[in-house]
Amino acid sequence: MAQTNALTLETLAASSLSAPPRLREMVRRFTPNWFAATMGTGGLALALNQFPFAAPGLESKLLHEAAQGLWLFNIGLFCLFSALYAARWIFFFHGARRIFAHPAASMFFGCIPMGLATIVNGFLVFGIPPWGARALVVANALWQVDVAMSLASGLIIPFLMFTRQDHSLPKMTAIWLLPVVAAEVAAASGALLAAHLPASEAFAIVVVSYGLWGFSVPLAMSLLVILLLRLALHKLPERDMAASGWLALGPIGTGALGLLLLGAAAPRAFAAAGLSGAGDVAYGCGLLGGAALWGYGLWWLTLALSKTAFYMRRGMPFNMGWWGFTFPLAVYTLATLALANATHLASLSVIGAVFVLCLAAFWLIVAARTALGAWSGALFVSPCLAPATRRAFDAGDGI
Template sequence: MTPSPILIFPRPLTRLSSSRELVRQFTPNWFTATMGTGILALALNQIPVSIPGLHQLACGLWLFDIVLFVLFSGLYAARWIFFFDGAKRIFGHSVMSMFFGAIPMGLATIINGFLVFGASVIGPASLPIAHALWWVDVAMSLASGLVIPFLMFTSQEHSIEKMTAVWLLPVVAAEVAAASGAQLVPHLADPQVAFRILMLSYALWAFSVPLALSILVVLVLRLILHKLPHKDMAASAWLALGPIGTGALGLLLLGQDAPSVFAAVGMQSVGIVAQAIGVIGGTMLWGYGIWWLALAIMVTIRYLRDGMPFNIGWWGFTFPLGVYAVATLALARQTHLAILANAGIVLVGLLLMLWIIVFSRTALGAWRGDLFFSPCLMSNVAPITDEADIA
C-alpha cells in the first residue's frame, strides 16, 4: 500500500497575499537552508587543493548564511509574537515539529564559521562569540532531542507506514553540537575549560548517535514493509546520511583533541585511547555511510524517473551530504589516505552542484510565495487581510 502524500511543503504557485501572511505561514523547515549553506561554506574551505579565491568564496557563503539565519529567526519569532495560536499548533504536527532540530543545527554551522572565518572578519571577538553561541546551541539541541520525542510518545499521531528519516532531525542536533564542541576545544586557552567541553561533547555525541542509529534500524524495516515514501518526501532519503556523517566527524575531531586535552589534566593514556577510538570508530561509521549514500543515490534516480516535484524539503540533499563529505576529508587528514581525500573532493563538488540547484529553485519559489506554507494551519482559518488581524 502506498502511503498518502504528507502535505508539508507544496502550495499553489501564487504570491502570498501580504507580508503578514508570509509570517503566519513561516515554518522552521526553512532553517534547513541555513544548514545546507553553512555546511557548504565549511566544506569548501577544507578542500585539500589550492584554488584561488576559494577561501573568500567560502567566507562569503558563511556571511550569507548568517544573514539567512538572522532573517529566518526574525520571521519565526514574529510568527510566535503575532500569531501565537497558530504557531503553537506545530507541537501537535507529526512532521513539521521534527524541524525544530534544524534551528540548532543551522546555528552550529555559523558557530564553526566563527572559528574558521571569524578572526579575519571581526578579529579576536570571534572566539568568545563562538563559545557563547555554542552553549546556546547545546541548550537548544538538548531541548529538541528531549521535547520532540516526548511529544511523539504522548500526543502526536505516528505510524510505521508514514515514518520517514525526518524522525532523525530532532535527535541529531546534539551530535552536531558535539562536533562543534570538538572544533571549539583547540581554541580554548584554559585546559580545564577545554576538558569540560571535550567531556560534554562526548556526552552530547552519546545523547544522539545511539538513538539515531536505532531510528535507522526502524527506518530500514519501514522501507522493507511499506516501500518508498511519497515523492514529496523524496529528499528524506538523504537524511539518514546526516547522523552517520556527523557521528563519524564527531569521533574523529574529538579523538584528535583528546591527547593534548587529557594530557593537560593528567590523563594522557586516556587521550591516546580516545584518539584510536576516533579513527577506528570514525572509519566504521564512514563505511556504514557508504551503504546509505549508495541507497540514497539509487532512490533519488528512481524518484527522478517517476517525477519528483520541487519543495523546500530538497534542502535535505545538502546538509547530510555535506557532513559526510567533511567527515571524509577529516578521515583523509588523519589516515593520510589519498583515496579518501579524492573522495572528499568529489563529494564536495557534488554538494556544490546540489546547493546551486536547490538554492536557485528556492529563491524562485520564495519570490513567487509558493514555498511558504504551514501545514499546521490546515483548517478553516481565514487569511490575513487587514492590519487589525495582527493585533
C-alpha cells in the same frame, strides 16, 4: 472560550501589522523547515574551505574568500529566518503553537540548532583570523545556546511524539532523525571550539561534547534500524518526501566527524587533567570509529542515490525538503576530509573533493529553486494550520 479569545487576539495582532498582506501571510505560514537552508549553506561554506586540491596562492585564497562570503550570507539568512519565525509567534501565536501537534512539521525544530552550529563553526574557521579573540568569545557563547536548543529539541519533540502526535510505521520517514541529531552536530562544534581554548577549558568542553555525542548517535542509529524495517515492509515514501532518503546520511556523517574531531582534541585536553592515557585512547577510538561509521555511511549514500534515481524517473516535485540533499552530504563530506587528513590516504582526498563538487552543484540547484519559490510565495506552506491538525491540537488543549 479560551480558544475564541486566542483567535481574536491573533486576528487583532495580524490586522495591526503595518506590513503588506503578502508579508503577513508569509509570516503566518513560516515554519522551521526554512532553517534547513542555513544548514546546507553553512555546510557548503565549511566544505569549500577544505577543498583538498586548491592550489596554494591565489586559487586557495579565492576559494577561502568564496567560502567566507557564503558563511556571512548564511548568517544573514539565519537572522532573517529567526526574525520571521519570532514574528509568527508574536503575531500568530495560536496558529504557531499548533506545530507541536503536527507529526512532520515539528521534526524540523532540530534544524534551528543545526543551522546555528554551522555559524558557530564559521566563527572558528573564518572569524578568528580577522577578529581574533572576539570571534572566539562569540563562538563560545553561541555554542552554549546551540547546546541548550539541541538538548531541548532532542527531549521535547520525542516526548510529544509519544504523548500528543499521531505516528505509525507506514508514515515514518527519515525526518524522525532531525530532532535528535542536533546534539551530535553540537558535539562536533564543541570539538572544534575546544581546539582553540586553553587546555583546562577545553577539557570540560570535550567531556560535554562526548556526552552530547552519546545523547544523539545511539538513538539515531536505533531510528535507522526502524527506518530500514519500514522501507522493507512499506516501500519508499511518497514523491514529495523523496529527498528525505538523504537524511539518514546525516547522523552517520556527523557521528563520524564528531569522533574524529573529538579524538583530535582529546589528547591535549585530557593531558591537562592528568588523563593523558585516556586522551590517547580517545584519539585511536576516534580514528577507528570514524572509519567504521564512514563505511556505514557509504551504504546509506548508495541507497540514497538509488532512491533518487528511482524518484527522478517518476517525477520529484520541488519543496523545501530538497535541502535534505545538501546538509547530510555536507557533513559526510567533512567526515571524509577529516578522515583523509587523519590517515593521509590520497584516495579519500579524491573522494572528498568529488563530494565537495557534488555538494556545490546540489546547493546551486536547490538555492535557485528556493529563491524562485520564495519570491512567488509558493514555498510558504504551514501544514500545522490544516483543519486536522487544528482539531488534534484543540482536543489536547494545546501544549
